[in-house]
Amino acid sequence: MDSVTQPLVSVICLCYNHERFIAEALDSVLAQTYPNLEIIIMDDCSTDNSVAIIREYLQKYPQLTFLSTGTNQGNTKAFNTAWRASKGAYIIDFATDDVLLPERVAQQVAAFERLDETYGVVYSDAEYINDEGRHVRFHCQRNRAGEVISFAPSGDIFHHLLGRYFICPPTMMMKRRVFEDLQGYDETLAYEDFDFWLRSARRYKYFFLDAITTKRRLHASSLSHQLYKPGDKQLSSTVVVCEKAAKLVQTAEERSALTRRLQYEARHAYLTGHYQQAEQFLNLLRQHAGLGPVYQTLHFLNKLKVDLRFLRVLYQKLLSR
Incomplete structure (x- = not known):
């Protein structure tokens, strides 16, 4: 199957003051083995050197699309603006302080292509790294045989999502139809994950892909740490x-x-x-x-x-x- 017949995947690269990490993040998207990508960089009015670095990438890689919020609006509004400008059948919400592993998109599209229409989200395992890029831990626990032994369900998981945290958000690939049905993230909220999980899981099934697809960077200043x-x-x-x-x-x-x-x-x-x-x-x-x-x-x-x-x-x- 060539890139013309493979589904288009939109990677929404959200940036806010990520000058230390954005080059590695964008390099990881450009290094994807999956050929049919739409790469949209959305800067939420960064105050550091992020935009200068982005402009260097735009000159070198004309396939990149650059959008800016103009004023700092927060993740939910910035992402909604970007996905509405996108065209992909599948969407990845990618923060530009994280890293995608090369097979990430190909693996998740392949998983979706094996699933029926009731599935709206594929998520996976991740490696947590620190600001210097060093390994901290993996999201999932595994036994000596390498099998996942931590909680990672597939199917109708609405009740699980109500009761506990188990998804690493940056590992998710989502069908465009899910965002269209939900009308995107709720822009009144300070964060999007919990609300998106519940609203989407009420309508769609989730699938856990047993693979490490993403490196998620842990910051002391991140929302989860606040x-x-x-x-x-x-x-x-x-x-x-x-x-x-x-x-x-x-x-x-x-x-x-x-x-x-x-x-x-x-x-x-x-x-x-x-x-x-x-x-x-x-x-x-x-x-x-x-x-x-x-x-x-x-x-x-x-x-x-x-x-x-x-x-x-x-x-x-x-x-x-």
């Missing part, structure tokens, strides 16, 4: 996503998963001093499943803003030993 820290804006978005989830659940299994999620979020919001968000999670929990004695007590302590943040710090120290 979660539950003072001033974290992601918690308010999680409240909104949980409100949406309450309207999507259909089965007893899904209701149970949402209950666990709300309990988890309420505990962590309270134990990190985010009393307003803890109150919102507890109110959702009350409406959804009721408050048992433990969460009635938590609600009482939260109302009084009794500061027990030291308990979470102590717990994390014990885990790190």
